[in-house]
Amino acid sequence: xxxxxxxxxxxxxxxxxxxxxxLIPRGLALDTYAGQAWVGLVPFVVxxxxxxxxxxxxxxxxxxxxxxxxxxxxxxxxxGVWFFSLDASSRVAVYVGRALYHLPYRFAEMASDVQxxxxxxxxxxxxxxxxxGTCAVEYEPRGAAAPARPxxxxxxxxxxxxxxAARAGRLYQGRVHHAPYxxxxxxxxxxxxxxxxxxxxxxxxxDPLVHYASGVDVEVFALTTxx
Numbered sequence: 190x191x192x193x194x195x196x197x198x199x200x201x202x203x204x205x206x207x208x209x210x211x212l213i214p215r216g217l218a219l220d221t222y223a224g225q226a227w228v229g230l231v232p233f234v235v236x237x238x239x240x241x242x243x244x245x246x247x248x249x250x251x252x253x254x255x256x257x258x259x260x261x262x263x264x265x266x267x268x269g270v271w272f273f274s275l276d277a278s279s280r281v282a283v284y285v286g287r288a289l290y291h292l293p294y295r296f297a298e299m300a301s302d303v304q305x306x307x308x309x310x311x312x313x314x315x316x317x318x319x320x321x322g323t324c325a326v327e328y329e330p331r332g333a334a335a336p337a338r339p340x341x342x343x344x345x346x347x348x349x350x351x352x353x354a355a356r357a358g359r360l361y362q363g364r365v366h367h368a369p370y371x372x373x374x375x376x377x378x379x380x381x382x383x384x385x386x387x388x389x390x391x392x393x394x395x396d397p398l399v400h401y402a403s404g405v406d407v408e409v410f411a412l413t414t415x416x
Contacts, residue, residue, distance in 0.1 A: 195404035252279035253299035269351030273388035336369035
């Protein structure tokens with residue numbers, strides 16, 4: 190699958206590893222930075238989503254998304270992302286994400302609006318049978334854009350090129366390719382969300398680390414089954 194990810198806001202909080210471990214499937218281990226585990230909330234916009242052999246489809250290929258995540262590895266290698274939830278404003282994207290990538294997508298009413306230098310994001314999960322969840326945030330990107338330096342916390346949190354999924358007791362791995370994120374700082378206000386709590390985690394009361402990326406072109410490869 191090819192697509193473009195734009196207006197990515199990365200919000201991260203440190204969280205005790207013992208709170209995360211029970212929520213991670215067997216076969217994966219938490220990936221930590223200097224011994225610290227993290228939970229992330231990432232809203233963004235997807236455009237041009239399509240299979241490699243097909244053109245983009247109006248009304249289908251563009252949508253808004255937000256995910257709740259942490260970071261894991263498999264067998265001491267292949268650092269990647271574990272998703273607790275993914276909400277999307279496209280029913281097609283939800284179906285494809287669940288059917289082809291075994292990811293916990295849910296349908297939501299969502300919008301991402303640009304007003305001058307500010308971005309306003311909002312989401313309300315309305316999938317039948319799913320626990321309700323909302324997210325609303327306003328922010329303003331600031332400063333120059335540059336890739337995160339290897340070895341830094343920013344690189345650990347942002348530069349992930351593997352996703353993991355599980356279904357029916359089996360573990361899967363998918364690879365993602367894109368250029369390094371053009372990372373910027375961002376000033377955030379008005380965050381109101383309960384997606385992290387719905388995922389079964391207590392969000393720390395402190396302010397999150399905030400990073401922004403204007404966008405990258407992405408290719409998501411098919412899943413492979415892990416032993």
